[in-house]
Amino acid sequence: MIIGVPKEIKNNENRVALTPAGAQELLKAGHTVYVQSTAGLGSGFEDAEYVSAGASILPTIEEVYDIAEMIMKVKEPIEAEYPLIKENQLVFTYFHFASYEPLTKAMVESKSVCLAYETVEKADRSLPLLVPMSEVAGRMAIQEGAKYLEKPLKGRGILLGGVPGVRPAKVLILGGGVVGTNAAKIAAGMGADVTIMDINLPRLRYLDDVMPANVNTFMSNEYNIRELIGTHDLIVGAVLIPGAKAPHLITKDMLKDMRPGTVLVDVAVDQGGCIETCKPTTHQDPTYVIDDVLHYCVANMPGAVPYTSTLALTNATLPYALQLANKGWQKACKENLELKLGLNIIKGEIVYQAVGEAFNLPYTSVDNFLN
Incomplete structure (x- = not known):
């Protein structure tokens, strides 16, 4: 299979979908890898390292899309890339379709095959391609939150x-999954007074067992959230429903109950956000203020630490990329339920229920394309 790795063009997105080591593994399996010039530079990988691994360098993004049977990316295609995606081309990346209808419709119109990292799912309901970036984002949420609590940055000054x-x-x-657990670890390690909320009582029991003494667990519901937001300085939204839009746990009217300079970090922003007043921001312009409450809603937080993020992502995606390349997407997804669940759009048809329901669009069974 011919695999193409374009340079990410989203604002301040410095990650790349494949390391030179990952490219070498695909080449060893008999595949061809084309990497756009300087695609890995933001993550610390020179073109020469890809060439040394056996990959070929192409100067433009158009050439990469034109030649590849499978595109490997990090973030969803942005508008400039829509016309580059070809019919029947496999695009393997984070899509987060349920949060952005124009992207969904553009990929339907392209008649490509969209396999989303974030909905590849194991039998135990874990999300193996989301976990590494969730680990990074959870840890960064506290790192960034601590910074924006500083007074010169419009925080409370604490x-x-x-x-x-x-x-x-x-x-x-808010949320005791991968993001929330990693956020709690860092916040606790920095000495904060931490409360982690979830609706899953067994999960709260587990967290209560493994977390240090300065982390408390609390059942998540609207009453309890309203009770706590007025006394907390940093609030992290860490709720995920696989493939679907995140629920709004903090509504606009709740902001008036928070103290001026409270910082909100919504890690769920790329799935629509679990804070109603959240809107995607960039590393270049990461924050805004509503009702004296500071919002940090960067949609690609791990892009700020691309070396760590790229290595962590390739470690997770490479085994799946090898299956797709070795067998072709249809056979690979038919044989591996984890990959099958990653299919969101196939040749003009939405095949992931939560994506169709998010925009009241028709969807069909993925099995129609695998039999």
Whole structure:
């Protein structure tokens, strides 16, 4: 199979979908890999390293899309890329369709095959291609939140861990999954007073067992959320429903109950956000203020630490990419239910129910394309 790796063109997206080591593994399996010139530079990988691994370098993004049977990316295609995607071309990347209808319609019109990292799902309901970036984003949520609590950046002016004789900041984390757990670890390690909320009682029991003493667990419901938001300094939205739009756990009217300078970090922004007043921002312009509450809603947080993120992502995606390349997408998805669940759009048809329901668009069974 011919695999193409274009350079990411989303604002301040420095990750690349494949490391030189990953390219070498695909080449060893008999495939051809084309990488756009400087695609890996933001992550610390020179063109020469890809060439040394056996890949070929192409100067433009148009040439990569034109030659490839499978495109490997990090973030969803943006508008400039829509016309480049060809009929029957396999695009393997994060899509987050349910949060953006124009992308969904553009991919339907392209008649390509869209296999989304974020809906590849194991039998235990875990999301193996979302986990590494969720780990990065969860840890970064506290790192960024701590920074934006500083007064010059319009935060409350509170040090996350406090100092002797002064109470630490209070951190509220909505969601006890991968993002929330990693956020809690970092916040606790920095000395904050942490509360993590979830609707899953067994999960809360587990977190209560493994987290340090400065992390408390609390059942998530509207009453409890409203009770806590007025006393917490940093609130992290970390809720995910696979492939679907995130629910709004914090509504606009709740902002008035928060103290001026409270910081909201919505890690779920690329799935629509679990904070109603959330809207996607960029690393170039990451924050905005509504009702004296600071919102940090960068949709590609791991892009700020591309070396770590690219290595973590390739570690997770490469085994699946090899299956797709070795067998072709139809056979690979028929034989591997995890990959099958990653199929969102096939040749002009939506095949992932949550995506169709998000925009009241028709959807069909993925099995129609695999039999």
